[in-house]
Amino acid sequence: MEKSRPMSEVNIPYAIRAYSPEALKAALRKMILIRKFEEGAEDCYTRGLIHGTMHLSIGQEASAVGSCMSLSDEDKITSTHRGHGHCIAKNADLGKMFAEFFGKDTGYCRGRGGSMHIADVAKGNLGANGIVGGGLPIAVGAALSAKRLGTGAVTICFFGDGANNEGAFHEALNMAAVWKLPVVFVCENNKYGMSTSTERSTAVKNIAERAAAYSMPGVTVDGNDFSAVSEAVDTAVTHARAGNGPSLVENLTYRWRGHSKSDRNRYRTKEEISDWMERDPILQMTELLLSHKVISEAEVETLQAETTQVIKDAIEFAAASPAPEIEDAIRFVYNEGTAA
Amino acid sequence: MSADSREELRELSYAEAIREAMDIALGRDERVILMGEDIGVYGGAFQVTGNLVEKYGTDRVMDTPISELGGAGVAVGAALTGLRPIFEFQFSDFAALAMEQIVNQAAKIRYMLGGAVSVPLVMRFPAGSGTGAAAQHSQSLEAWFGHVPGLKVIQPSTPEDAKGMLLAALEDPDPVMIFEHKILYKMKGHVPEGYYTTPIGKAAIRRPGTDVSIVATSLMVHKALAAAETLAGEGIDVEVIDLRTVRPMDRETILASVRKTGKLICVYEGVKTLGVGAEISAMVAESDAFDFLEAPILRLGGAESPIPYNPELEKAVVPQVPDILEAARNIAKGRV
Numbered sequence: 001m002e003k004s005r006p007m008s009e010v011n012i013p014y015a016i017r018a019y020s021p022e023a024l025k026a027a028l029r030k031m032i033l034i035r036k037f038e039e040g041a042e043d044c045y046t047r048g049l050i051h052g053t054m055h056l057s058i059g060q061e062a063s064a065v066g067s068c069m070s071l072s073d074e075d076k077i078t079s080t081h082r083g084h085g086h087c088i089a090k091n092a093d094l095g096k097m098f099a100e101f102f103g104k105d106t107g108y109c110r111g112r113g114g115s116m117h118i119a120d121v122a123k124g125n126l127g128a129n130g131i132v133g134g135g136l137p138i139a140v141g142a143a144l145s146a147k148r149l150g151t152g153a154v155t156i157c158f159f160g161d162g163a164n165n166e167g168a169f170h171e172a173l174n175m176a177a178v179w180k181l182p183v184v185f186v187c188e189n190n191k192y193g194m195s196t197s198t199e200r201s202t203a204v205k206n207i208a209e210r211a212a213a214y215s216m217p218g219v220t221v222d223g224n225d226f227s228a229v230s231e232a233v234d235t236a237v238t239h240a241r242a243g244n245g246p247s248l249v250e251n252l253t254y255r256w257r258g259h260s261k262s263d264r265n266r267y268r269t270k271e272e273i274s275d276w277m278e279r280d281p282i283l284q285m286t287e288l289l290l291s292h293k294v295i296s297e298a299e300v301e302t303l304q305a306e307t308t309q310v311i312k313d314a315i316e317f318a319a320a321s322p323a324p325e326i327e328d329a330i331r332f333v334y335n336e337g338t339a340a
Numbered sequence: 341m342s343a344d345s346r347e348e349l350r351e352l353s354y355a356e357a358i359r360e361a362m363d364i365a366l367g368r369d370e371r372v373i374l375m376g377e378d379i380g381v382y383g384g385a386f387q388v389t390g391n392l393v394e395k396y397g398t399d400r401v402m403d404t405p406i407s408e409l410g411g412a413g414v415a416v417g418a419a420l421t422g423l424r425p426i427f428e429f430q431f432s433d434f435a436a437l438a439m440e441q442i443v444n445q446a447a448k449i450r451y452m453l454g455g456a457v458s459v460p461l462v463m464r465f466p467a468g469s470g471t472g473a474a475a476q477h478s479q480s481l482e483a484w485f486g487h488v489p490g491l492k493v494i495q496p497s498t499p500e501d502a503k504g505m506l507l508a509a510l511e512d513p514d515p516v517m518i519f520e521h522k523i524l525y526k527m528k529g530h531v532p533e534g535y536y537t538t539p540i541g542k543a544a545i546r547r548p549g550t551d552v553s554i555v556a557t558s559l560m561v562h563k564a565l566a567a568a569e570t571l572a573g574e575g576i577d578v579e580v581i582d583l584r585t586v587r588p589m590d591r592e593t594i595l596a597s598v599r600k601t602g603k604l605i606c607v608y609e610g611v612k613t614l615g616v617g618a619e620i621s622a623m624v625a626e627s628d629a630f631d632f633l634e635a636p637i638l639r640l641g642g643a644e645s646p647i648p649y650n651p652e653l654e655k656a657v658v659p660q661v662p663d664i665l666e667a668a669r670n671i672a673k674g675r676v
Contacts, residue, residue, distance in 0.1 A: 137409065138441075141415060333450070
């Protein structure tokens with residue numbers, strides 16, 4: 001595509017201009033890791049190795065990784081029930097993630113949280129959330145801490161299209177704007193809150209239009225286009241870091257799998273799913289990097305093999321890990337050594 | 341006059357004691373912030389924050405929009421990331437708007453994350469009836485919160501405890517919910533100067549006695565003490581225990597008292613059914629103290645009703661001193 005034309009600066013996508021080849025390769029690697037992590041989790045679930053439920057983000061990898069490009073470990077994120085990709089984008093340890101899915105003592109939550117509650121505070125990940133919209137005010141609180149303590153950190157608040165109709169959305173965005181806090185609200189609009197489409201649930205066409213109600217910038221981008229996502233979120237992060245307050249970025253994307261393990265896909269057509277699968281964010285990212293000679297075909301092959309091994313090792317670590325002690329079932333409700 | 345005797349004489353109102361605790365906390369720890377509706381120049385709906393905004397500024401004494409859910413969630417997020425927020429609900433009833441953040445988030449985050457984090461959050465709830473504010477501004481909801489593992493729930497009944505327990509709550513790494521009865525705000529009492537803490541999880545014996553144990557909470561402690569004075573004149577020696585902490589409950593103090601007197605009355609303002617007294621009664625019934633009981637346990641709690649507006653009706657739906665007198669006379673004379 002781009003190769004047939006002379007490359008003026010204008011025609012070079014943002015991501016190619018903004019990031020080093022190493023950073024771009026690392027981003028592609030993370031996207032592949034997310035895909036394979038989700039596939040590995042699904043496989044383990046099917047084989048009965050993981051119980052409960054889980055919400056897979058296959059198809060949404062560009063949104064997770066593109067949004068976190070300009071964050072450091074000091075910067076925070078809050079995540080959602082569909083949060084595995086966010087964890088990996090924020091540099092989570094895959095062995096500890098799988099161990100948590102397996103309910104093991106070596107997992108991120110020592111087997112207490114499971115898929116919906118993984119956090120990695122050292123990496124700035126304040127945690128997934130089982131409540132739709134639950135993370136929105138918490139992200140504003142993290143931004144308040146950053147401002148008050150002068151850390152310079154920015155918080156990215158991931159939420160889905162479903163959360164945009166929760167009262168917490170209104171209250172959180174309003175407070176963030178009133179107090180001009182360093183937070184970026186990233187809406188991953190995958191078209192459905194469980195089975196209910198945004199057309200049926202949301203009065204505005206684009207969720208980013210709602211930014212106007214809070215006098216903050218709002219932009220809607222192709223959430224499967226890594227470059228578009230990273231450009232929009234980087235702009236918002238820069239805005240926040242400069243003390244100019246919050247923004248709302250809407251990433252239009254799609255989950256290939258059902259809402260959770262109980263979904264029979266009765267609310268959408270096979271054609272719609274296959275149309276979106278043709279817009280595979282990983283394929284698009286790979287083509288972008290190949291066409292700009294950031295990566296070679298051979299390197300892509302190596303990356304595929306290497307990530308497959310990483311996932312395999314992570315699952316093996318989880319399977320071999322010890323379970324928590326039954327006697328410790330109510331440990332961690334309170335801090336030890338305090339009245340409880 | 342010596343410094344010691346001046347100290348003995350110093351009296352503050354319950355509201356002033358809380359304000360003094362927050363003033364001390366703001367002064368000694370930069371991480372402490374106050375958040376709530378109209379707590380700045382207005383001074384709080386019950387003038388508890390008073391003029392603290394003049395001393396510490398609007399960055400640390402923060403008026404929030406009327407957004408209880410969002411405000412509570414901001415406080416949770418701030419507590420998770422290095423601040424020590426004290427969040428004031430204007431009325432405890434408004435906590436219903438914020439239960440998601442309190443029950444699903446604040447109470448559970450530490451456990452869900454396997455102990456990786458703490459939520460050092462203090463929330464203050466002006467509670468109770470007696471102000472003519474009717475059904476949506478008068479409830480006693482502490483039992484709701486007491487039902488949630490992960491929360492600590494306290495009900496100081498004196499100015500001294502109001503200060504000491506708030507400072508203890510700030511030292512506690514877990515979320516502490518403080519229920520303050522609005523009628524107590526103007527009550528005066530001795531309050532020590534300076535920094536001190538009053539432990540969470542310990543009941544206080546306000547009046548030792550040998551005939552009947554009364555375990556009371558918050559404002560009901562004072563009603564129980566008034567009743568005990570009258571009963572003493574009738575030869576009934578009542579022990580009045582101020583529960584102070586709903587969760588974790590001080591089992592030992594209550595059981596020891598019941599073993600001594602053999603008679604137990606629980607007095608609390610929240611709705612009687614499934615309330616704090618139900619838990620106290622069940623705890624005694626499940627323990628060895630049950631064998632010491634000489635009469636059935638009595639509970640005096642709020643009526644199975646919202647709080648009415650009319651002042652006489654309002655009094656009728658929560659325990660009053662004559663109700664306590666009658667219950668104590670009956671139980672002491674074996675009439676129950």
